[in-house]
Amino acid sequence: MRSVMMCCLLLLLVSAAAGAEGKSEVALLLERVKPALQGEGEVGGNAQLATWTASTPLCQWRGLRWSTAATLPRELPCGNLSAGLAHHPVPDDLLLLLSIRLPASALAGHLPPELAAFSALASIFLAHNSLSGPIPLALGNAPALSLLDLASNRLSGSLPLSIWNLCSGNARLSLLRLHGNALHGPIPDPAALAPNTTCDALSLLDLSANRLSGPFPSSLVTTAFPALRSLDLSDNRLHASVDSTAQTGHTGEELKGPIFS
Numbered sequence: 001m002r003s004v005m006m007c008c009l010l011l012l013l014v015s016a017a018a019g020a021e022g023k024s025e026v027a028l029l030l031e032r033v034k035p036a037l038q039g040e041g042e043v044g045g046n047a048q049l050a051t052w053t054a055s056t057p058l059c060q061w062r063g064l065r066w067s068t069a070a071t072l073p074r075e076l077p078c079g080n081l082s083a084g085l086a087h088h089p090v091p092d093d094l095l096l097l098l099s100i101r102l103p104a105s106a107l108a109g110h111l112p113p114e115l116a117a118f119s120a121l122a123s124i125f126l127a128h129n130s131l132s133g134p135i136p137l138a139l140g141n142a143p144a145l146s147l148l149d150l151a152s153n154r155l156s157g158s159l160p161l162s163i164w165n166l167c168s169g170n171a172r173l174s175l176l177r178l179h180g181n182a183l184h185g186p187i188p189d190p191a192a193l194a195p196n197t198t199c200d201a202l203s204l205l206d207l208s209a210n211r212l213s214g215p216f217p218s219s220l221v222t223t224a225f226p227a228l229r230s231l232d233l234s235d236n237r238l239h240a241s242v243d244s245t246a247q248t249g250h251t252g253e254e255l256k257g258p259i260f261s
């Protein structure tokens with residue numbers, strides 16, 4: 001069962017990467033990310049995303065920060081991004097996307113798996129939109145993602161186990177906010193990914209106001225998430241497992257509310 005799951009996961013990751021092969025990050029953003037985030041929503045297109053066009057100076061593309069392999073992790077200043085693509089001083093195949101920050105921007109589409117193909121993308125802030133559909137399995141393969149805020153959207157499906165891939169390697173997940181979506185099913189245990197997987201940098205985990213169910217052993221908090229400073233699992237259908245109640249004195253009732261917040 002588990003090997004079948006890992007196999008499907010690998011296939012999905014490979015196909016997402018193959019789709020991205022050979023494209024610059026600018027091209028990937030325009031061809032895959034923009035249409036996906038926009039969705040069928042608004043007549044005439046989304047006002048923020050409408051700034052992502054070849055003729056608009058890159059500096060004016062809303063909600064984005066860029067760098068290059070040579071300038072990482074620093075953001076390129078506006079002066080280096082002052083032209084449209086045709087006359088751009090930094091060749092577009094050298095530009096690396098650092099962050100996408102478009103909260104409350106009327107995005108009505110879905111999250112494309114190609115988000116995992118941006119090699120330096122460290123933060124995604126897309127809270128308070130109308131994004132629907134699942135959290136793509138491939139997102140766990142994003143090589144640099146450390147801040148992910150997708151709160152208050154319409155995301156459905158389960159929280160993929162692959163999300164805990166972001167805990168190891170260069171990504172070092174430190175903030176995960178998925179508050180106020182329609183996610184269901186259990187919270188996957190990072191140790192199901194590989195034995196002793198821990199999320200050493202994760203300091204804020206907010207999964208509240210979803211439809212998550214099943215046990216949440218509080219031992220998970222201490223072993224898998226040793227750096228947690230804020231945890232909110234309230235307004236779900238979780239219950240504490242019996243053994244963790246015995247160990248820590250937590251009851252299911254307490255676990256419904258914010259813990260350490």
Ligand SMILES: *[C@@H]1O[C@H](CO)[C@@H](O)[C@H](O)[C@H]1NC(C)=O
Binds near residue numbers: 068071079080089090
């Ligand atoms: C950014 O602009 C400055 C000043 O014009 C220039 O010296 C620098 O080389 C540019 N950086 C890149 C990556 O093109």
Ligand SMILES: *[C@@H]1O[C@H](CO)[C@@H](O)[C@H](O)[C@H]1NC(C)=O
Binds near residue numbers: 195196
């Ligand atoms: C996992 O941790 C336990 C206890 O610390 C240790 O005995 C075991 O060897 C570890 N397993 C792996 C695969 O690292």
